Amino acid sequence: MLKEYFIRRALYLIPVLIFISFMSFSLIYIAPGDPAEIMMTSPSGGYDEAAVEAFRIAHGLDQPFYIQYLNWLKGAVVGDFGYSYMSEQPVFETVLNAFRNTLTLSVFALAIALVIAIPLGVVSSLKHNTVVDDACRLLALFGVSIPNFWQAYLMIILFSVILHWLPASGFGHGTDIRYMILPATVLGTGSAAVMMRMIRSSMLDVMGKEYIQTARGKGLSEKIIIIRHALKNALVPVITVVGLSIGFLLNGSVVVETIFGWSGIGNLVVDSILSHDYMMVQGSVLFVAVIFLLINFFVDLVYVWANPEIRYDRTS
Amino acid sequence: MSDVLLKVSGVSVSIPTGQGTVHAVDDAAFSINKHEVFSLIGESGSGKSILGQAIMRLLPPNAVFSGKVELDGTEISALSEKEMQKIRGKTVASIAQNPYLAMNPGIRVGTQVAEPMRAHLGLSKEEAKARTCRALKYFDILPPEVREREYSFQYSGGMLQRAMVAMGTAADPELIIADEPTKGVDVLKRRNIAAIFQKVASDGCAFLLITHDVGFARAMSDRIAVNYCGQIIEIAGKDAFFKEPLHPYSKALLDAVPERGMHPIPGSSPSMIEVPEGCRFHPRCPHKTERCLTDPPVVEMARRCVRCWLYA
Amino acid sequence: MIELLKNRQIVLSLIILGGLIFMAIFANVLAPYACTEKDLQNRLQPPSSDHLFGTDNLGRDILTMVMYGARASLFVGFAVVSVSLAIGVALGVLAGYYGGWLDEIIMRLTDSFLAFPSMFLALAITAFLGQGMKNMMLALIAVEWTVFARVARGSTLDVKTKGYVRAARWIGASNTYVMIKHVLPNIISPVLIMASLGIGNVILAAAGLSFLGLGVQPSTPEWGAMLNAGRTYFTTAPWLMFFPGLFIMMTVLAFNYFGDGLRDALDQKMKNLELEGRF
Numbered sequence: 088m089l090k091e092y093f094i095r096r097a098l099y100l101i102p103v104l105i106f107i108s109f110m111s112f113s114l115i116y117i118a119p120g121d122p123a124e125i126m127m128t129s130p131s132g133g134y135d136e137a138a139v140e141a142f143r144i145a146h147g148l149d150q151p152f153y154i155q156y157l158n159w160l161k162g163a164v165v166g167d168f169g170y171s172y173m174s175e176q177p178v179f180e181t182v183l184n185a186f187r188n189t190l191t192l193s194v195f196a197l198a199i200a201l202v203i204a205i206p207l208g209v210v211s212s213l214k215h216n217t218v219v220d221d222a223c224r225l226l227a228l229f230g231v232s233i234p235n236f237w238q239a240y241l242m243i244i245l246f247s248v249i250l251h252w253l254p255a256s257g258f259g260h261g262t263d264i265r266y267m268i269l270p271a272t273v274l275g276t277g278s279a280a281v282m283m284r285m286i287r288s289s290m291l292d293v294m295g296k297e298y299i300q301t302a303r304g305k306g307l308s309e310k311i312i313i314i315r316h317a318l319k320n321a322l323v324p325v326i327t328v329v330g331l332s333i334g335f336l337l338n339g340s341v342v343v344e345t346i347f348g349w350s351g352i353g354n355l356v357v358d359s360i361l362s363h364d365y366m367m368v369q370g371s372v373l374f375v376a377v378i379f380l381l382i383n384f385f386v387d388l389v390y391v392w393a394n395p396e397i398r399y400d401r402t403s
Numbered sequence: 404m405s406d407v408l409l410k411v412s413g414v415s416v417s418i419p420t421g422q423g424t425v426h427a428v429d430d431a432a433f434s435i436n437k438h439e440v441f442s443l444i445g446e447s448g449s450g451k452s453i454l455g456q457a458i459m460r461l462l463p464p465n466a467v468f469s470g471k472v473e474l475d476g477t478e479i480s481a482l483s484e485k486e487m488q489k490i491r492g493k494t495v496a497s498i499a500q501n502p503y504l505a506m507n508p509g510i511r512v513g514t515q516v517a518e519p520m521r522a523h524l525g526l527s528k529e530e531a532k533a534r535t536c537r538a539l540k541y542f543d544i545l546p547p548e549v550r551e552r553e554y555s556f557q558y559s560g561g562m563l564q565r566a567m568v569a570m571g572t573a574a575d576p577e578l579i580i581a582d583e584p585t586k587g588v589d590v591l592k593r594r595n596i597a598a599i600f601q602k603v604a605s606d607g608c609a610f611l612l613i614t615h616d617v618g619f620a621r622a623m624s625d626r627i628a629v630n631y632c633g634q635i636i637e638i639a640g641k642d643a644f645f646k647e648p649l650h651p652y653s654k655a656l657l658d659a660v661p662e663r664g665m666h667p668i669p670g671s672s673p674s675m676i677e678v679p680e681g682c683r684f685h686p687r688c689p690h691k692t693e694r695c696l697t698d699p700p701v702v703e704m705a706r707r708c709v710r711c712w713l714y715a
Numbered sequence: 716m717i718e719l720l721k722n723r724q725i726v727l728s729l730i731i732l733g734g735l736i737f738m739a740i741f742a743n744v745l746a747p748y749a750c751t752e753k754d755l756q757n758r759l760q761p762p763s764s765d766h767l768f769g770t771d772n773l774g775r776d777i778l779t780m781v782m783y784g785a786r787a788s789l790f791v792g793f794a795v796v797s798v799s800l801a802i803g804v805a806l807g808v809l810a811g812y813y814g815g816w817l818d819e820i821i822m823r824l825t826d827s828f829l830a831f832p833s834m835f836l837a838l839a840i841t842a843f844l845g846q847g848m849k850n851m852m853l854a855l856i857a858v859e860w861t862v863f864a865r866v867a868r869g870s871t872l873d874v875k876t877k878g879y880v881r882a883a884r885w886i887g888a889s890n891t892y893v894m895i896k897h898v899l900p901n902i903i904s905p906v907l908i909m910a911s912l913g914i915g916n917v918i919l920a921a922a923g924l925s926f927l928g929l930g931v932q933p934s935t936p937e938w939g940a941m942l943n944a945g946r947t948y949f950t951t952a953p954w955l956m957f958f959p960g961l962f963i964m965m966t967v968l969a970f971n972y973f974g975d976g977l978r979d980a981l982d983q984k985m986k987n988l989e990l991e992g993r994f
Contacts, residue, residue, distance in 0.1 A: 099826075106827030114843045228975070232968035234919055236926045236942060237960030240949050248950055297504040303461055304499075305519045305570070306492035308485075320509040338834035342923050356835065357927055360842040372839040376831045 111373035168370035178370035189351030196275035208286025230280025278332035330386035414470030427453035442620035445630030496576040502563040506555035513551030519574040639707035724976030739785035746779040769954040783936035803863025811871025851930040870902035911974030
């Protein structure tokens with residue numbers, strides 16, 4: 088039953104969630120030196136002895152490690168990640184807002200990636216072992232190998248500086264699509280390449296199946312066979328790559344948002360690191376990890392759901 | 404002879420592979436009349452299935468085809484792929500050997516059975532669905548409304564086999580090509596398959612049964628063709644064939660079935676890449692002479708023919 | 716092994732990689748200028764016969780910097796992957812071989828590391844450890860070892876069911892002996908493939924961190940750091956960014972191409988390694 092599978096998978100999440108919360112919490116302890124000092128150290132490097140002591144007591148840093156962890160966890164569970172040292176805003180709210188922007192950009196990037204990957208993957212598989220296939224594979228190889236920061240600047244030079252088609256950077260209130268095209272394309276490149284490869288090999292696999300020959304035997308046109316009989320089945324394994332792509336997109340967001348001045352979570356983390364806003368870094372990282380974990384969990388369920396063979400096996 | 408449905412003349416197929424060219428079909432010629440059940444028997448790997456694929460024009464893309472296939476007076480071997488699509492599933496349909504592999508696991512069985520109706524009969528979704536349910540019911544797939552919405556892996560083997568037949572006959576074809584319908588199937592299932600095929604045949608559909616199963620062919624057919632190493636070496640009416648097979652290989656093949664004492668054929672099947680000179684059976688033939696090293700003629704007799712020097 | 720050299724893809728990528736490694740090792744001989752030689756008279760010069768790749772904002776020769784930069788990038792790539800491989804394979808084999816609670820713990824630990832998108836984990840670690848090449852490498856190891864742990868575990872589970880391993884255990888060979896003599900040699904191909912793809916990935920990530928100013932310091936000759944330094948001038952002097960970026964891409968491409976060729980050549984079964992998120 089799907090429900091049982093869901094519960095079992097959900098139970099797996101618990102130890103992982105505990106681990107990642109513990110890792111996020113411990114981050115502050117891997118830093119050389121006293122956490123209170125680190126927290127109270129201003130970007131210029133100085134700190135006030137009395138303020139450190141006050142901070143230590145106020146945040147319970149004089150208590151044993153596990154008590155500190157439990158206290159912190161208690162807050163984190165209800166969305167209390169503390170306050171930013173820089174802006175004095177609640178970390179959770181800031182992170183949530185930034186993440187919303189990252190999500191917008193990522194969804195757009197994912198859409199671009201799929202629009203590129205599906206046709207190229209299908210064509211590449213149908214033209215298996217021809218020049219077209221080689222070209223598509225080479226393109227995919229470039230896609231995963233190109234450094235996104237470099238690609239970003241090349242695209243800015245071409246589309247903004249030379250052609251003046253698109254704005255080089257900026258946020259455009261998060262709604263103006265022109266501001267999203269360049270960053271989303273750069274962000275989606277890696278995912279597009281991985282998905283294209285996946286669709287290609289998946290299509291090759293499916294097109295060799297006997298049921299494709301059966302469909303031909305029924306007099307269906309090649310177009311219908313490819314779309315209805317092959318692509319549908321070939322895309323099922325690609326769902327697993329979508330989860331993976333979310334990782335790609337989140338990773339890419341760090342560099343892409345920094346370059347294009349997009350106020351998302353990647354930008355926030357980099358800014359926070361540069362301004363020594365440790366609470367913000369900790370909160371962002373934990374937040375991203377939890378979201379990433381949940382997305383993968385969800386993708387897993389979609390995969391099971393999209394695969395009738397698995398879906399019904401669990402019913403019987 | 405206006406009731407000839409399928410006429411195959413001079414059909415040869417060769418397939419280049421890494422090890423050399425496989426001469427899968429050599430100079431095949433036969434015809435099937437309307438409403439007739441015609442069996443092509445022979446050992447596995449003797450090129451029978453390729454002949455079936457050649458008629459359907461579904462050979463692997465690198466296969467080299469020559470010869471002529473006429474269906475209902477139309478030379479289908481000369482049609483464009485687009486025109487051929489209108490024939491496949493409509494006039495001639497095929498039923499594959501393994502229903503679990505031949506059914507798409509990602510599409511509901513009912514939808515797959517309905518596809519030929521939608522493609523060839525121009526039925527709407529609802530009409531096709533109603534007709535599909537009737538077809539499923541006709542082949543004892545019950546209750547059809549439920550089964551129609553299920554997937555292949557939810558079916559039992561026998562039921563899926565029947566669904567395959569329902570799918571093959573969905574657009575009322577005149578000829579069904581069934582490839583090894585009894586391969587890897589136990590006695591009981593074999594009997595069931597024979598029963599469904601007979602049901603379809605009694606509705607007037609002609610069959611080309613491609614099988615290694617001599618007993619099944621005997622139970623089903625009107626006429627028999629024997630295939631050896633890519634060549635058809637004998638064609639005869641069923642009764643005449645089983646009463647008196649002419650070709651030494653046919654004799655050996657019949658002696659090899661369990662009911663006749665299971666005498667193995669001496670030697671082993673030749674490679675399809677380097678076929679023997681002359682008569683392909685001569686290295687294993689008890690009656691071979693000098694002349695068997697040259698190609699034997701196809702000797703026509705009353706209502707049968709044989710490719711052997713013994714009768715020349 | 717000889718057969719691998721018949722594969723065009725493998726040979727081609729090996730030639731490129733060989734060239735890059737050669738360039739890195741002999742940078743001091745091959746480079747037209749000294750690495751830190753500043754020439755303030757010739758700042759931001761476009762490519763010319765004197766300076767094939769142009770000069771940067773301090774008048775340093777970019778070609779020279781790119782050559783020395785290969786040292787840093789390749790060193791980081793090889794070092795991080797070697798250490799990650801050692802940790803990951805050790806844990807993965809233990810998990811796969813013994814199974815049970817040990818497997819549970821190691822795999823949950825791996826899952827937890829994988830729960831963080833790699834760039835964020837690396838960022839977090841560099842943020843708290845402080846910037847610099849050594850800390851950046853530690854951060855990348857923290858990200859990279861999981862890949863090897865998962866591949867090693869999966870392959871070990873596969874090998875464990877094989878007759879020769881079961882036979883060895885029946886005749887009473889010690890677990891350590893079986894793991895080293897039977898399991899390790901048989902999981903080496905997937906691990907090597909992942910290592911090749913991993914080096915490319917690490918070089919890319921390291922360049923990214925340096926580009927953000929969180930890895931190697933901007934003044935050192937390292938490709939990512941050079942791109943970071945060139946950001947300010949990207950419209951007026953694009954060659955500052957163009958050449959280091961081109962070399963990053965070429966290097967990563969060669970490693971990916973090599974790993975890909977290796978996978979195709981070694982085993983069809985390896986196709987499912989694609990699921991590990993690498994190319």
